[in-house]
Amino acid sequence: MRHIISLLMENEAGALSRVAGLFSARGYNIESLTVAPTEDPSLSRMTIVTRGSEAIIEQITKQLNKLIDVVKLADITEGRHLERELMLIKVRADNPSRREEIKRLADIFHGRILDVSDETYIVELTGNGQKLDAFIDALGPGAILETVRSGTTGVARGERTLHV
Amino acid sequence: MKLSGAEIVVQFLKDEGVEHVFGYPGGAVLHIYDAIFQQEELRHILVRHEQGAVHAADGYARSTGKPGVALVTSGPGATNAVTGIATAYMDSIPLVVLTGQVATPFIGSDAFQEVDAVGITRPCVKHNFLVRNLEDLAETLKKAFYIATTGRPGPVVVDIPKNVTDPNIKIDYAYPDRIEMRSYNPTVRGHTGQINRAVDMILDARRPMIYTGGGVVLGDGSEELVKFTRTLGYPITNTLMGLGAYPGTDRQFLGMLGMHGTYEANMAMHECDVLIAIGARFDDRVTGDVKQFCPEAKIIHIDIDPSSISKNVRVDVPIVGDIKHVLADMNRVIEASKKKPDEAALKRWWEQIEQWRAKDCLRYDRNSALIKPQYVIEKLWEVTGGDAFVTSDVGQHQMFTAQFYKFDQPRRWINSGGLGTMGFGLPAALGVQIAHPDATVACVTGEASIQMCIQELSTALQYMLPVKIVNLNNRYMGMVRQWQELFYESRYSHSYMDALPDFLKLAESYGHVGMRIEKPEDVEGALREAFAMKDRLVFMDFITDQTENVYPMIAAGKGHHEMHERELA
Numbered sequence A: 001m002r003h004i005i006s007l008l009m010e011n012e013a014g015a016l017s018r019v020a021g022l023f024s025a026r027g028y029n030i031e032s033l034t035v036a037p038t039e040d041p042s043l044s045r046m047t048i049v050t051r052g053s054e055a056i057i058e059q060i061t062k063q064l065n066k067l068i069d070v071v072k073l074a075d076i077t078e079g080r081h082l083e084r085e086l087m088l089i090k091v092r093a094d095n096p097s098r099r100e101e102i103k104r105l106a107d108i109f110h111g112r113i114l115d116v117s118d119e120t121y122i123v124e125l126t127g128n129g130q131k132l133d134a135f136i137d138a139l140g141p142g143a144i145l146e147t148v149r150s151g152t153t154g155v156a157r158g159e160r161t162l163h164v
Numbered sequence B: 001m002k003l004s005g006a007e008i009v010v011q012f013l014k015d016e017g018v019e020h021v022f023g024y025p026g027g028a029v030l031h032i033y034d035a036i037f038q039q040e041e042l043r044h045i046l047v048r049h050e051q052g053a054v055h056a057a058d059g060y061a062r063s064t065g066k067p068g069v070a071l072v073t074s075g076p077g078a079t080n081a082v083t084g085i086a087t088a089y090m091d092s093i094p095l096v097v098l099t100g101q102v103a104t105p106f107i108g109s110d111a112f113q114e115v116d117a118v119g120i121t122r123p124c125v126k127h128n129f130l131v132r133n134l135e136d137l138a139e140t141l142k143k144a145f146y147i148a149t150t151g152r153p154g155p156v157v158v159d160i161p162k163n164v165t166d167p168n169i170k171i172d173y174a175y176p177d178r179i180e181m182r183s184y185n186p187t188v189r190g191h192t193g194q195i196n197r198a199v200d201m202i203l204d205a206r207r208p209m210i211y212t213g214g215g216v217v218l219g220d221g222s223e224e225l226v227k228f229t230r231t232l233g234y235p236i237t238n239t240l241m242g243l244g245a246y247p248g249t250d251r252q253f254l255g256m257l258g259m260h261g262t263y264e265a266n267m268a269m270h271e272c273d274v275l276i277a278i279g280a281r282f283d284d285r286v287t288g289d290v291k292q293f294c295p296e297a298k299i300i301h302i303d304i305d306p307s308s309i310s311k312n313v314r315v316d317v318p319i320v321g322d323i324k325h326v327l328a329d330m331n332r333v334i335e336a337s338k339k340k341p342d343e344a345a346l347k348r349w350w351e352q353i354e355q356w357r358a359k360d361c362l363r364y365d366r367n368s369a370l371i372k373p374q375y376v377i378e379k380l381w382e383v384t385g386g387d388a389f390v391t392s393d394v395g396q397h398q399m400f401t402a403q404f405y406k407f408d409q410p411r412r413w414i415n416s417g418g419l420g421t422m423g424f425g426l427p428a429a430l431g432v433q434i435a436h437p438d439a440t441v442a443c444v445t446g447e448a449s450i451q452m453c454i455q456e457l458s459t460a461l462q463y464m465l466p467v468k469i470v471n472l473n474n475r476y477m478g479m480v481r482q483w484q485e486l487f488y489e490s491r492y493s494h495s496y497m498d499a500l501p502d503f504l505k506l507a508e509s510y511g512h513v514g515m516r517i518e519k520p521e522d523v524e525g526a527l528r529e530a531f532a533m534k535d536r537l538v539f540m541d542f543i544t545d546q547t548e549n550v551y552p553m554i555a556a557g558k559g560h561h562e563m564h565e566r567e568l569a
């Protein structure tokens, strides 16, 4: 099963490597990992997407909780939640029909064209991972010059919050 | 008070109540060594290798319950310390290891004697710190001690760059006597509902079994455990790390369990209907094949570390909390309960257990013309009145000691279980003797293990530490030879110890007393003579039967009921 684990951790040098080291040392699967400071600069928020059986996910959350720098943790996939990923994708747009086609696809997917050159477009798209995958499929293999994805972030819906 | 970083390190340690530091100097810690030189209260013990410093601090910690402290220089000092740190980590021993580091402007430049100590030790510490600013030094040290000694204990490394200890830069120092960390708050009290559920299950048991581990020693829960076990009248077994937490001479004690555990302990595990696991972590040396582990039992597990619970074996009633508190609460609930253990079922269960016990699974050939290692340990137990601190190295001698020295008190049995570090025994014994100057301290070792930290014989002379070394010399890496005999058709690849030193002369050259014992009839006399030399280190080289194996034995991956036993003619 796929799980999204959100954690608040002390914004200390080395905190990220403790998490990464834990996953590699214990052989846990890591699909994506994002991290950035929160409104309180002493805290970072990390989102980890991982897969594993219930028993493994239980060990992962316990082991993460055990890290001294981890302040709080939640498995947001346990409840209703939102997840989003940002993608910047540079595509070949070197003739009027390609340009038209990409513009149309971007509109359908609620993407925005951020940069235009004679030969290329850069499209910005947010959504869950499947939507981004679908956009890539729709573009087809020949068109893509560069794909940059942020990895998934997410938050629980409603009243549930992860804060100190 | 205005102090330099070096002075803060020393003053902080004193304020924290630290009396001994085990260490070895070098460039990055010279400022600290200079501050040590200028005072008398904090005693520094100079070892001969940094691995020895950490093991000695570890022995000190295991035997006292107080955190052990080691001080080493950057680079090779730090890397030499790593084996010691990992050893303490695997057995959850509270240590604070101070490593010197190159000055902050040089960090990351491959400077002389620079290693990323925080990076190297990260997977084998409870936590570690790099102190970048003098202003953070005292508070970081306080955090290190707090983290090392609370919750599930463990080693903490504090890496201190040389410029942070500069004697010319002084700041205000006050001992931070309290520390709060929003990210670290170990659970102490167990959940009442879970405790009640557990007690209910315990009192309903018909074939109960108590399985306890190092957590009872670490959490000083012996007294509560003895009360719990005696009140219920249930059988109890200890892991290798738990020995002594329940008196080894008591009838209710079935001996150690696991790979080299007793027949009765392992069979009782296999057939019990309620298993009460207390401060034990279901290690693979204990469980054998987890699919066949306690097939009929409901399992209750008390542990302070949630990640120990349901890690290897799923449990039915988890209780997160400190042993001492949880057992005290349980004892109260049991006393107040109207329900009592089922006497008739318990009687039948004990009858079954006594039948297993009657097999006398530890029996060995007592008429051998060669010295049997078991015999030496039995005599060691007699001669020391069962009251010594006994450290050991790793191998057959370690298992024989666990089986034959009946520890009646916690913190007397000091060995490396989790990492299984050869070389641990001697330096650990020195640490124990420093902590308990008047106590009897024995180090049971093998001719292979002792050579891994033999240099500490010099430390022992310098500080006049009268440890008694019991070398069970079988001219083999016996434990390795045993596996090769059983699982590799006796192809003894590189397990023979050739070109051994003359241990007697070796001991003498280090200024100690050496003895060689070759006949069974001389064993007891030699031990008596050695232990009578109160102020000398005596190295007893017992030439033992080379072919002796440790039994019973459960091969890796087998079930508790699939034990190999010793076959006697």
Ligand SMILES: Cc1cc2nc3c(=O)[nH]c(=O)nc-3n(C[C@H](O)[C@H](O)[C@H](O)COP(=O)(O)OP(=O)(O)OC[C@H]3O[C@@H](n4cnc5c(N)ncnc54)[C@H](O)[C@@H]3O)c2cc1C
Binding pocket: B090, B091, B092, B151, B152, B153, B212, B213, B214, B215, B216, B218, B219, B220, B238, B239, B240, B241, B242, B256, B257, B258, B259, B260, B261, B278, B279, B280, B281, B282, B283, B285, B286, B302, B303, B304, B305, B308, B321, B322, B323, B324, B394, B395, B398, B399, B416, B417, B418, B419, B420, B421, B479
């Ligand atoms: C050659 C060799 C052979 C071995 N053979 C055997 C064998 O036959 N049998 C055997 O048992 N072992 C054997 N071992 C040792 C084995 O490898 C493990 O080290 C050992 O079994 C672990 O013991 P433990 O479960 O008591 O855990 P420990 O490592 O002692 O862990 C303690 C547990 O208690 C918890 N704890 C700590 N403090 C507290 C507290 N205050 N309150 C509550 N919980 C707390 C911790 O979280 C942890 O889960 C052998 C080792 C070697 C080197």
Ligand SMILES: Cc1ncc(C[n+]2csc(CCOP(=O)(O)OP(=O)(O)O)c2C)c(N)n1
Binding pocket: B393, B394, B395, B396, B397, B398, B420, B421, B422, B423, B445, B446, B447, B448, B449, B450, B472, B474, B476, B477, B478, B479, B480
């Ligand atoms: C540092 C280290 N290296 C290797 C091992 C693997 N090992 C386990 S027991 C053993 C042999 C120990 O021999 P000895 O000290 O003579 O004890 P004996 O088994 O003969 O009693 C070895 C090599 C280990 N535990 N530690």
Ligand SMILES: [Mg+2]
Binding pocket: B395, B446, B447, B448, B472, B473, B474, B475, B476, B477, B478
């Ligand atoms: Mg040997």
